[in-house]
Amino acid sequence: MRDDHTTGTAQDEVTLGRIETEVALLMRLGEATRRATGTAEHRVLDRAAYVILRHLDSAGPQNVSTLAAKLNLDGSTVTRQVSALQRDGLIARTPDPADGRGTVISPTPAGLQRMAAVQAARTRLYGDILAAWSPDDRETLAELLHRLNDALESRNRRR
Amino acid sequence: MRDDHTTGTAQDEVTLGRIETEVALLMRLGEATRRATGTAEHRVLDRAAYVILRHLDSAGPQNVSTLAAKLNLDGSTVTRQVSALQRDGLIARTPDPADGRGTVISPTPAGLQRMAAVQAARTRLYGDILAAWSPDDRETLAELLHRLNDALESRNRRR
DNA sequence: CCCAGATAGCTGTATCGTACAGGTAAATCA
DNA sequence: TGATTTACCTGTACGATACAGCTATCTGGG
Known part of the structure; x- marks a missing residue:
């Protein structure tokens, strides 16, 4: 990720971007996990x-x-x-x-x-x-x- | 069902339970946030x-x-x-x-x-x-x- | 006491995200 | 070359959700 966004310490922007990414990913993975796990038995x-x-x-x-x-x-x-x-x-x-x-x-x-x-x-x-x-x-x-x-x-x- | 799982310390069980809870909650909140935020404009x-x-x-x-x-x-x-x-x-x-x-x-x-x-x-x-x-x-x-x-x-x- | 509005819950309908089953066309392999 | 696999699409179904509209009930001002 490049420093597209100026404002605030660039580092902080980067961290926020990472958090956004990881939360989105977690939601997708969580769904997938639930689907995979649940289908089988529970x-x-x-x-x-x-x-x-x-x-x-x-x-x-x-x-x-x-x-x-x-x-x-x-x-x-x-x-x-x-x-x-x-x-x-x-x-x-x-x-x-x-x-x-x-x-x-x-x-x-x-x-x-x-x-x-x-x-x-x-x-x-x-x-x-x-x-x-x-x-x-x-x-x-x-x-x-x-x-x-x-x-x-x-x-x-x-x- | 106490320490069914042995390996470790009851404290660890508790922590795992908390993580489970928080992840579930995050998924629900994330959905709600997306719904609320998205509906308006994007x-x-x-x-x-x-x-x-x-x-x-x-x-x-x-x-x-x-x-x-x-x-x-x-x-x-x-x-x-x-x-x-x-x-x-x-x-x-x-x-x-x-x-x-x-x-x-x-x-x-x-x-x-x-x-x-x-x-x-x-x-x-x-x-x-x-x-x-x-x-x-x-x-x-x-x-x-x-x-x-x-x-x-x-x-x-x-x- | 009664009626006008608010509230609780239900039902109809619509949308989105997803899966599975089945089809067609192209690729690959023995 | 013919059988099998792969890539994609389409039909269909389901689960989770929202919104609009309905009925029954409650509540507060005249």
Whole structure:
């Protein structure tokens, strides 16, 4: 990459460009990995379902709109995801006692179990991928990714 | 399922779990950001088109199969992406002089210009998001993401 | 108390990215 | 040269998503 861009210390521009590149690449690779890994056996839980179950697990039962807002998804999308999850017995819908329009979505034991299995498989996968890394580097990666996500999230919220 | 995995220290398991979580989150946020950012003005170039143009830019003109292999995509997918790019004047197809079955895909000036614009916008976005970060931290993030991608890629290739 | 608006969720429809199966034409090899 | 492989395209299907429009319910000002 040449120094196309003037502003700020050139070095910083370069670094930002690298980050942009690497994030784009990671998204592509992550998708490919998920596709390759999932197709085989745990086709059981596609990406959307997994994030919904994770969120329900960590944030507790909640209704569709809340879920949609948290996940940055349209309500209709979540409605459909949730329907599929219910069909598969992974979540339950109960009428919201406090609001006749709402339904509260909660994970079923089967759903939690399924989610945990996928999570464990993914964690194992990362263990495999990062086998050669030092604990320190892993720690730093986790930390920086966390901060990156925080930054992305607060920026998304701000607009 | 505690230390199913032996090798190491519970702490390491925890770190792997965090990495798994953060990567999943990043993919979701990245999608959301792209959607939010892109819709407004540079709806000009969706994700798939962008990665294709980037690849053509960095790796030079090449035919559909090569491109598909590099991008971990099915040939038919790339065929269609390329058709759309051609329709929009962003790439050109020329018959492969060395192989009558093949077509060589190359970016047009318009395509490169468009790609550079999107790339610059994204880089600017990261500059914005990471405004509060020290150059050192940015550098480390870029470096670790690069190593993570390398690891993911070689793992994908290996199977 | 009632109605006007807001909100929760669902359904219809559309788009995008992707895969797989099957076709045709060109290349290659035994 | 004929069988096989390769490169690409087309048909079809699916998953994830958005937006628009619908119904049922809630809520706040008269």
